[in-house]
Amino acid sequence: MFRILTIIGARPQFIKASVVSRAIKQTGGIEEIMLHTGQHFDANMSDIFFNQLGIPKPDIQLDIHGGSHGEMTGRMLAEIEQALLEHKPDRVLVYGDTNSTLAGALAAAKLHIPVAHVEAGLRSFNMRMPEEVNRILTDQISDLLFCPTTTAVKNLETEGFGHKPVKVMQVGDVMQDAALLFAEKAVAPAGGDFPEKFILATLHRAENTDNPERLANIVRALNQVHQDEAPVVLPLHPRTRKLISQQGLKLNVKLIEPVGYFEMVWLLDHCQLVLTDSGGVQKEAFFFGKPCVTMRDQTEWVELVDAGANELVGADQQKIVEAAARNVGRSVEDADQLYGGGEAAQRIVDELVMAGR
């Protein structure tokens, strides 16, 4: 049987892989081996997604996290190479743009194992973002490039992928598949006591958290929105928790621990506005008909800005506060099926099956 080795390690990758893994099982003809790098390791950043979303238990569990980017990526590269030599997959499947993505793709490419990349072609055009470096390099060494959007396909065309012996396909976004599939499982976070009207916020990107000035501005903005507009509910990423404490900042909003996907879907469904710097959460706001204010200078999901669903405000306190006031309570519609309508995972698996013949 055609053998695929899937490499995941960070929270959004568990969610993306859950729907593809399910489609692999339903389609048949592929043996999937699951490798977890260990990049995310807290129970509420990892195990909870395997349990809720029915992701097969990893066949290979590495324990690599923390350290510098180079150190983390290098250690993953060495250990993934060993796993690939042992399990001899016909193809490697990677997701998104984390250090686990790049390490997995590079380990495979060096062993001449073909790589399929889910979420290919996204660009922020900001090379200071670790994610931008990871995704550009991963695309370069992949031969099946599964793009979520028209813009992603265009980005690859501009970079000359039309002339390479690889396949670029617009398949839609697996995160929409997940949102549609699991929406009915929505459940309020335990110990909740959530106000009738609230704003959902998430914050973790290195470009914000690792820059003291940006982080302080965002903290001040969130505090102000919480006081003036509506209560802000913020499931706090461990990275942000550490840095806020190191910087001596005080976040006076409703802080909760990171939640599982079913709880997140509930929060998305019940909130009045999403304030975020997450890639995935920007789209999920849209899937749940909620406006989004994005606390970044660029976004890879430009179609949301063009559609008037998402406002990009950077890390400027005033701009965040004003955009929150403008957008709270507004409703947003997915008129154009920007993300494929929930068929992405099956399209990906059909291609994988074809490539394996």
Ligand code: UD1
């Ligand atoms: C990573 C990805 C980012 C993605 C995010 C999803 C890279 C370069 N970045 O960022 O693109 O948006 O995942 O959430 O790959 N930590 C814990 N417990 C955990 C996980 C992390 O304490 O379960 C701590 C780590 O020890 C580290 C910090 O959080 O100190 C950051 O973790 P790391 O995986 O390096 O990067 P993320 O910010 O999570």
Ligand code: UDP
């Ligand atoms: N998410 C979650 N619980 C949380 C915060 C986020 O389940 O407490 C989900 C969110 O709904 C989305 C994914 O995690 O599906 C996004 O991951 P994250 O924001 O960490 O990373 P990014 O998308 O920015 O890479």
